[in-house]
Amino acid sequence: MGKGKAAANQQKKLPVLRSALKALLPAFLRNQWQAKWRRFKLEIPVGGVNFGDLRRSAPVCRVFGLDRGTPVDRHYIEQFLSNHATDVRGRVLEVGDDFYTKKYGGRRVTRSDILHVTGDNPKATIVADLTRSDDIPANAFDCVILTQTLQFIYDVKAAIRTLYRILKPGGVLLATVPGISQISRYDMDRWGEYWRFTTLSVRRLLTEVFPPENVKVNAHGNVTAAVAFLHGLAAEELSAAELAFNDPDYELLITVRAVKPLPNSEKGAGQ
Template structure:
């Protein structure tokens, strides 16, 4: 019935009347939305909101790592820093390694590129923490292959990647910022080497969280419910846990 009325309306009503009806039948009506502090061409913070509090993507990252803290044990590799190894692994970690592509100063223990890391032995890490790294690597299959190779059988990689995000100018100007991800693309990349049953993937965010993140608001400026509500059409951050299978007996 509704579709029939729309067809009749399109045939009989003048175009200016149809346009007026559209404006007044959607809610809020066209022209009534007030953008307030968000009507601006520059973000409120260009540093992800870090000077205002916790960046919104870090809220999702740290909640993910907190839930997976039991995986961060034994011999652990993290990229760029050991901060999450220490924060979430603590005394469960017996040996901590940090890989960096360009800088060899502490806490970095391995200088290298994940796409060309033949100098890293195979099957040695219980856990690899790979947060906000893959977007800065062009050859993703090669990097994921390295991660798979250096994990022990039964070892776990913990991954976070950006979905809806501003570009990291720091990364772009140094080694590149190549990708934003969806849950579909990230799953396909890891299923090339890890069994689908060994992969756990979640997308986080919604239109409000995405908007706040792009403007550089901090997580403290939203309510927890606003951060935790998931709308699959607005993936701010994607998290993935993948376990390297044990060899068959």
């Protein structure tokens, strides 16, 4: 029997199943079942999904879509940083390079530092490990930009304590972490890739160090964006509406804005 006929037969059986359950179940259970049925009923019959070009075991692109355009996660990262561009000011620390410091801080930045964990980055002004950070000065930075970095650090809690320590009072951490993502093979083979996050885990980690009222966590993405990202498609290959819709069950990227409080229990910068 072909897939189409099998799907059609399955669809024909559904009314019979509903009638049987209606006759057998008590009223309160029947109402619960009907509510769930309305929520989860199949819009496309089993076997009726057309995967098209995505029906393949290998992704379209293994480098996050970089050779096709803007990676989907980078679309959300840059949108987040653009929305908080005024936080990028004074002395700013960024990991790896100062691309986002320059792009979003501009003339508001008085000093730019670049952090790298090893000494092989000629752009680095500070060579240090965020989990063992005596080489990073305390209360020094007005802003720390930390995009897609915490997943490579096994001792995440130590890194967050360091980030808090090195911020000036009133300073802002702008961080992003992956929720749904492929492995970065380059990083995995060099220093390891350990974590994927949820909004719940990120909030809990940050509020163990920062005051809860000074931490704002958001998720970005949906099933379409997630499938596209996992296949290595570019943001330019999705519509604006497909990128803008956020489904809380598909957290592709998680963004964090955390503010170190001012002394004497004064509140930090506004949320």
